[in-house]
Every structure is written in structure tokens, then in C-alpha cells.
Amino acid sequence: MSQVSVTSQRLAVIDLERRTFRVEQLDPQLTSRFLGGRGLAARLLMQYAPRGCDPLGPENPLIISAGLLTGTMASASARVNFAARSPLTGLLGSSNMGGGFGPELRWAGFEHLVIRGRASEPLWLYVRDGKVEFFPAARLWGQGVYQTRRSLYAEIADPRAQVLCIGPAGENQVRFACIMGGIKSAAGRTGMGAVMGSKNLKAIVCRGRGDLPIARPEKALEYNRRVIGQVVSSKVSRVMQRWGTAFIFDVTNTTGLVRTRNFQYNQLPRSEDLECEAMEPYSQSMAACFGCQVHCRHRYRLASGPYRDFWGQGPEYSSLGAFGTEVGCRSMRTVLECNHLVNDLGLDTIETGSMIAWAMELYEKGILTRADTGGLELGWGNDRAVAEMIRQIAYRRHLGDILARGPLPAAEAIGKDSRRYLIQVKGMSSLHSDERPTPSLALNIAVASRGADHLRGRPAIDLYNLPLDLLEKVYRRPDGYDGPLVNDWTSYRGKARMVMWQEILYMLVDSLGICKFHTVFFSPNHPAFEEFSQLVEYNTGLELSARQLWTAGWRCCVLERIYNLDHGLARDDDWLPDRFFDEPTPLGLPVARGKCLDREKFAAMVSEYYRLYGLDRDGRPSPELLNRLGLSGQLAGHAAGGGQ
Amino acid sequence: MMAAAEKKNRPDPGRQVRVRCLACFARFVPSPASDRARCPACGLWWRLAWVGEDFAKIRGPVWESFPGMEDVDI
Numbered sequence A: 001m002s003q004v005s006v007t008s009q010r011l012a013v014i015d016l017e018r019r020t021f022r023v024e025q026l027d028p029q030l031t032s033r034f035l036g037g038r039g040l041a042a043r044l045l046m047q048y049a050p051r052g053c054d055p056l057g058p059e060n061p062l063i064i065s066a067g068l069l070t071g072t073m074a075s076a077s078a079r080v081n082f083a084a085r086s087p088l089t090g091l092l093g094s095s096n097m098g099g100g101f102g103p104e105l106r107w108a109g110f111e112h113l114v115i116r117g118r119a120s121e122p123l124w125l126y127v128r129d130g131k132v133e134f135f136p137a138a139r140l141w142g143q144g145v146y147q148t149r150r151s152l153y154a155e156i157a158d159p160r161a162q163v164l165c166i167g168p169a170g171e172n173q174v175r176f177a178c179i180m181g182g183i184k185s186a187a188g189r190t191g192m193g194a195v196m197g198s199k200n201l202k203a204i205v206c207r208g209r210g211d212l213p214i215a216r217p218e219k220a221l222e223y224n225r226r227v228i229g230q231v232v233s234s235k236v237s238r239v240m241q242r243w244g245t246a247f248i249f250d251v252t253n254t255t256g257l258v259r260t261r262n263f264q265y266n267q268l269p270r271s272e273d274l275e276c277e278a279m280e281p282y283s284q285s286m287a288a289c290f291g292c293q294v295h296c297r298h299r300y301r302l303a304s305g306p307y308r309d310f311w312g313q314g315p316e317y318s319s320l321g322a323f324g325t326e327v328g329c330r331s332m333r334t335v336l337e338c339n340h341l342v343n344d345l346g347l348d349t350i351e352t353g354s355m356i357a358w359a360m361e362l363y364e365k366g367i368l369t370r371a372d373t374g375g376l377e378l379g380w381g382n383d384r385a386v387a388e389m390i391r392q393i394a395y396r397r398h399l400g401d402i403l404a405r406g407p408l409p410a411a412e413a414i415g416k417d418s419r420r421y422l423i424q425v426k427g428m429s430s431l432h433s434d435e436r437p438t439p440s441l442a443l444n445i446a447v448a449s450r451g452a453d454h455l456r457g458r459p460a461i462d463l464y465n466l467p468l469d470l471l472e473k474v475y476r477r478p479d480g481y482d483g484p485l486v487n488d489w490t491s492y493r494g495k496a497r498m499v500m501w502q503e504i505l506y507m508l509v510d511s512l513g514i515c516k517f518h519t520v521f522f523s524p525n526h527p528a529f530e531e532f533s534q535l536v537e538y539n540t541g542l543e544l545s546a547r548q549l550w551t552a553g554w555r556c557c558v559l560e561r562i563y564n565l566d567h568g569l570a571r572d573d574d575w576l577p578d579r580f581f582d583e584p585t586p587l588g589l590p591v592a593r594g595k596c597l598d599r600e601k602f603a604a605m606v607s608e609y610y611r612l613y614g615l616d617r618d619g620r621p622s623p624e625l626l627n628r629l630g631l632s633g634q635l636a637g638h639a640a641g642g643g644q
Numbered sequence B: 001m002m003a004a005a006e007k008k009n010r011p012d013p014g015r016q017v018r019v020r021c022l023a024c025f026a027r028f029v030p031s032p033a034s035d036r037a038r039c040p041a042c043g044l045w046w047r048l049a050w051v052g053e054d055f056a057k058i059r060g061p062v063w064e065s066f067p068g069m070e071d072v073d074i
């Protein structure tokens, strides 16, 4: 096998129609400009996706990209990114996954797969040692994720291989179907599973025996040890090692920051059985992604019921909202069963829970009736109905067929006053957090590049009321920002900077292939630009200062915005539904109760955010910004012909 | 070299355990291994969970004493 060089990333362009592939080496300059993973994927999407292509048509490529540090000696370097034009939003489709597929892809000889066309019959791909092979998948079609994995592992007889696959939801092109990289790891958001299904591609198996040359292995090891200490010793990591991300629920539900019964309440009182501690009777051990010392994932098993004897992983914080507070259910068991169901059917947890919660509110208001639901009583807290509605969505039956189209098309199909009750931005539903009391978190979901999305710019540490000097230490680096910063999470002042800073940091880690929980997400003391600069140098030999990484992240964020502008994004899309401004929160602690957003102040935040980025008042990059970031010619200029 | 944050957060069985009230942000010392505690500053009652002997966190409120729940029926 050819020697790997991190400055010249390897890409396989796969043609499903002809069942051929060719290997390319990317221009090394692309690495220092767009790094890898999510950032470079946005650049490849501009190159390979014809502008305005049908998201479920053969011309929409599915791009799978390992991060620049994925699989190296940097800890928690498991991440891999999926990109395409989103069938959910029509804008940027982009989703990031942990587990073990990313490192395996690199060991198999590739940093990127660009999958084009549509197979004439179901296929699965075997990517190994620099080659791509094509196999019929007709017998796998229709199988759930668990069964598909079992069938493929039995066939290849190699337990070390990594399997990506879709479930029935992806096959049926549910617009928020996900790609599963294990029984929990998922590229969940923006409908990448539907894109894979539209290509008649059931699975990708990957196995590599190659190695990644580390530029300065001793230094990389020593420095990484320090970074691990920095992460693992933090209090929040200790909590995550015990309870996973579910720990967040205890704080947010207590405070009144949890979307409940769609958006009618901001807290589910007396929901002890959804608190992270309620997982303990089910949890057998904690699992981790490749190269991570935190181990934030419960491995659980249900002793009875329809999923008895299945191993599951999770639940994430998002599952507690999707199948708990949003739909008015108070049972951890319901959460676990629904978690199992969406993972097996290959559905995005957040979108699925949000769509069902929205349908429940419509049912409560008489906009939907039993005639629409196939006879299902869609009342709050009806656990059985939630599980049944998940199946209806995946198999596109009854109301499920309408919900499967995603928020905006579903509202159009249902009509009446239904759109008013949607909690979405840019056509993608929000996590179950309630941002009415928290302007910074609200700004984050309003402006995120792939729709309402906490993972693209959430300044979660804003909720800690940290001392101002600590906040300044974090948010003034590495570019010397000297504008306002405020350590009161109810304030609108100084928050645009926090959101921009987090967006650039998250872009950086998504492009490097590092887990967000190993950077400034839950802790101000976790690694950021300076540490990543060292990790990049020791692992790859690329000398990129903290400031240069900042600029690279900024460039990639602007590039994602350009992609969206090319597909019709306007200032109005960086905005929230009216309910955020008109309906005050009814519950919670005094600090979170009676709160809704102020339109004028919020508009000023959006403007400040644009100004900090160098965007004009409509959210478009100025010529100076494009020039500065080396992106001139990108706007309205991408791949009219669909790449090479 | 150990970072300052690392030193601060290192498990230390000898250190006095303190939790932070989610309502008023005051820090207070709960009795060892107790599963409930009252914030001395604002008077709210909290249920606690213990991460280890040296580290407790708030699990949730004691709902009966949570403010403004009188008419809430969801």
C-alpha cells in the first residue's frame, strides 16, 4: 500500500452506476485551508454537487470525510463527517459521527469517499486496503440496522471491520433518516440516510491494515497524555463517565430549559424517572468511541418487553427529550425502547421526537384527528403511540408518511394552522432544549448552518455564570477580540461573540475529527485552539498556529454559509419561530420563568453576529471577507457541471 | 506538567464537598452521603446524587417545595 501523507489526502470517487472507482490525491493546499472532515467536505460538496441538484437524485454525491487527526495519536479522534445536499432542508447536509468507522477508513487507504450516481439494484460496498468492491444487497434490503450488521459480519467473517448502514427509514427515503455506524453511533442530522437510500446503497463495510505515519510520535504521545489529563480530570468528565450526556437533563429540567409537550412548557415536573440516575438499573457498563478515555455511552440491556436481550447504547440527552419531555412521557423504559427503535430503523432521534411532539400538539388542538393517525390516540404521554408513530414514520404509513417529509413539507400537507406549532429553523427541528430564557443559545440555533442545531455553535458554558475573567480567557483568544463579554446568561450583550467563537471551534474539531466533548463545550478548561495547534503539529507535521486554525475554521464556516446562500438562504432564515417571541415560559426557576425573546434585541444580536463574521446586513460575505479568506469566486460559482 | 484545572478537579477525598444551588448559585456543604439538602441562602430543597465520596451534584428539586407548582398539572 502507498505511504500515507497527511498533507495529501486520498479520495475515492465511487460510481455506483458503473460500479467503478478511481483514486485521487487532493491538492495538499486544501489541507491547510480546509483541514479535513467537515470543513474539507464542504469544499468537496461545492466541487462535486451540481448547484440546486435534487437531494434524492443520483447527481447529489454522498461525501464521507475523515478528520485531519482522525485515527492518529490524538485522543477522541474518531470522528467522520457525512455531507450532501440535504433532503430535509434543501441546504447544507452535514452530519458528524463517532465510533470507529473514521479511523478504519483511513487505515483502509482513504480520507474521503465521494459516492456518486444510483445503483440499479441494492448494493453494499467493501472498502479495504485501497480498493472498493461492489456486492449485491437485495437480501439485506428491508432489514433493520441490527440484522443488517449481523448479516454482514457473518458474511465477511471479520469482527474488526466497521459497518455503516441504513435501516428501513433510509430505504424509504424518510427525509431525516440517518446513517448508522454501530448500534448507536449515527450520522443523525439532515437526512444523510435518505441520500444513501436514494442511491440504493444499503451498507459500507470498511477494513484497513494500513498505518498512519505520525510526524513526531514521542511528542504526540507526551502531549496527548497532557490533553487527556486536562479532559478526564474535569468534573464534567467524571459525571459523563458515570451517566453520559443524560446528566444534562438534571440541570436543564430543574432550571426550566427543556422543551415539554412540544413547546407548551419548559419543564416536566416530577420526572425523576428521566433523570440520568434512573439509567443505573439498566446500564451494564460504559463504552467509548475509538481513542477516548471518557466513555460516555451506557451499554444497556432490557430484561423484558419487545427488545429483551438486545444490547443498546445511550440514551443521549437528546433521547430524553425526544421520547420523554417533548411527548410528555415520564418513563426511562419508554426512552430506551424508543431509542432502540429509532436506532434499528435508522431515524434521527431529534427530528423524530420533534415531529411526533408537533403532531401531538396538532392532535390536542384538533388539527389532526384519529382519521389522520390510522386510529392512533396521539395523546401526551401515550408511550405506545410514540413507538407506533416511530414505526409509521419509518415505513411511511398513515400520518407517518406525512411526518416523514420533514417539518415544512409536512406542515404544508396538513395545512390549517399547523406551521405555527413547528419548532424548526431552516426546515430542521431543534433539540428539546428551550432557548427562550437564554439569548446566546437561541442565537446559536437561529444561525447554525444546517438548521436548528445545538452542535454547531452552542456556548453551553454560558449557563455556568462563570467569573468574567475566566470567560475572557476563553473568548478573547486567539484573535484578541476586545468587544463586550457578559457572564449573565439572560443577557443579549456579548453573546454574538460567544456563538461565533464556538462555531469556529466546533468547525475546527469537526474538521480535525475530534469529539466536541474534548473541547470547550461543557468545560472552559478543556482544549481549544492552542492545544489543537500542538496536536496537529505533532501528529501531522503541519505547523498551523492557533491563529491560523482560527482562520481555517472561520473560512470553513463562511464556506458553509456560501453553500446555503447559493441554495436560497436569506436573512429571514437566520431567525426563530414566532413562539419564541410571543409565548413566555410558564415554568422553571425564577430565572427561567416568564421568559421569551425580545425581537428587537434578538435582531440586533443577529446583526452583531454578521458584523463579527464580516458578513453584510443580509448575511452575505463581503468581497473583502472573501478575499481575506481566499474564497473569492466561490459565491454562486460552485460546480455548475457537477465536478469531475 | 499538571494543568491548574486538572489539579483543582482531581479526586480528593479529604476536600470538603460543596454543591452549587441551581436557583441562587450559592455554594453550600451537604451532609456526607445525604440524598437531600437545603440551600442555606435561598431555602430551596434539592435531591442530591453522589459521583464519588468527594463529589456530589444536584439531581433535581424536591418537587413538593419547588416554587410556583401549585396550579401545575401536567
Ligand code: SF4
Residues within 6 Å of the ligand: A076, A078, A098, A099, A287, A288, A289, A290, A292, A293, A294, A295, A296, A297, A515, A516, A517, A518
Ligand atoms: S466523549 Fe463520548 S462521544 Fe466523545 S469520543 Fe468519548 S465516548 Fe465518544
Ligand SMILES: [Zn+2]
Residues within 6 Å of the ligand: B021, B022, B023, B024, B025, B026, B039, B040, B041, B042, B043, B044
Ligand atoms: Zn439557593
